[in-house]
Amino acid sequence: EAGVAQSPRYKIIEKRQSVAFWCNPISGHATLYWYQQILGQGPKLLIQFQNNGVVDDSQLPKDRFSAERLKGVDSTLKIQPAKLEDSAVYLCASSRWWEQRPGNTIYFGEGSWLTVV
């Protein structure tokens, strides 16, 4: 079974520029997550999708971050304009179901490393 795919793996941009990250979840997984991980900290949930609908985006800085999952499969996370403090790893993850039940596990991709200079 293929894992969660993310691209690009690494990105360096100047502040005030824009960047987009792409994620393809595990086949058949209805729930997709975007996490932000700043160096030395645990991952922080930014947004959660159930199919193509947003379940929770309370931690997403909506003035500069946006995310979509148009057909309920792939997802894109965009930052515009980027700030220095956005330097982090952006992790995409997916799970088969939204609710907690036995066997429901979240699987993570390798992450997209963003450096804003």
Added chain:
Amino acid sequence: DAKTTQPPSMDCAEGRAANLPCNHSTISGNEYVYWYRQIHSQGPQYIIHGLKNNETNEMASLIITEDRKSSTLILPHATLRDTAVYYCIGILLGNQFYFGTGTSLTVIP
């Protein structure tokens, strides 16, 4: 939210068992305890999860106390490749994982 508390770092000799503790005193009765680990430059990797009973799989064992206020992840024979940050996650709210800062495990040759 059920808050988890883990020691910031631990060492373990190669070949010995690594026992990683986690306190989750406010966990509710229907919340699972999940463990993930993150090796440098990689995404978090699922290890194991449990509700009440002890669990074992090919990677590790999970011991949950009877009152469910704490748990221990056991790596029976640690190898150098087990050096990573280990996260104990004590809440699933709509399946949203909230990570703490984890325990940085160093396996020493």
